[in-house]
Amino acid sequence: GKTSPPKPYTEATLLRAMETAGKQVDDEELREMMKNNGIGRPSTRANIIETLFRRKYIERKKKNIFATSTGVELIDTIQDELLKSPELTGEWESKLRKIERGEYDASQFKEELIEMVTNLTRSVINEKAKVISFQEEIQPKQKKEATPRKNVAIIWEETDCPKCKENKLMKGKTAIGCSNYKGCGFKIPFLLFGKKLTEKQIHDLITKGKSSKLKGFTEHPEGLSEGILRLTNDFLLDLKID
Ligand SMILES: [Zn+2]
Structure with missing residues (x-):
């Protein structure tokens, strides 16, 4: 009588999803651009995931990866949709290709970037401060590692x-x-x-x-x-x- 939720990501499937992030982009031209890009570069994708773990935005439950409440709230505080969507990378890549082909002005691209960052920064500063709860979800494995403090006896x-x-x-x-x-x-x-x-x-x-x-x-x-x-x-x- 009801559908089941999508399977949670594992590290392997998350990496794969980052490679093909373009698949979720609706715009055909953008999707085309993202095919070769995805989120991050091949050399940085694993690091990006590690950073998410370190900042406790995601956590492991057995093999599966879940967003923590901190991670969910963080995404929620970012008001600008573009910032949290894979389209942004696609748009930039698309313009970079056009610059390559001489169809777009490099200095105009730079101006656009400066303007965008300026506006985003201003809107973030002016927004009411939102507090993100930081919940340390302790897994039994981490707990076990934390307890035996190495107290080397002095001889x-x-x-x-x-x-x-x-x-x-x-x-x-x-x-x-x-x-x-x-x-x-x-x-x-x-x-x-x-x-x-x-x-x-x-x-x-x-x-x-x-x-x-x-x-x-x-x-x-x-x-x-x-x-x-x-x-x-x-x-x-x-x-x-x-
Ligand atoms: Zn002595």
Whole structure:
């Protein structure tokens, strides 16, 4: 008692559809022009699809591709029909062929392009701002990939002491320090100026001589609450604003 909707595109059929976008164009002359063109160039078509995925305008469900609500709303906000139709490419190609044959003036074509872009830009600026919802449709596969954050454990016993350069470091209860602490004296406490440092932050300090910008210091003698930690020439710790 009812018709069925057209089959959803797969990546392969979408690529094919882009190649032959001219088939949907009603005007015969334009269709002829688009036969060899389609949407995009052969070298850029796959990239165009990738961009649509990256911007979450389309999504994969098994092998099939569907427009997301963001994609549908985006198309909806473009008021100028020409901008979202394959005819635009066809029209341009048609005129380029005419220029080739000396039947159309190149500078006039350029003028037309400038005028069109100017008008489109003006109408977009003057339109009332429309908000496009950005829904992140999480697929189980992506979720799975996002969870295990690679937290590479730091092996202190294989890291050289920056001060004496003779001994390795070791992790104690309250600090990372030289394994010959009595002779060398180097250590970085986990709790510094009232902030608990992570092993990664301490590792950065030791290997790069400074940390990234850190926040949450509560007991700095000069009252600094954030800044960059540096290892001084005497291998002491110094907190500065930047
Ligand atoms: Zn040492």
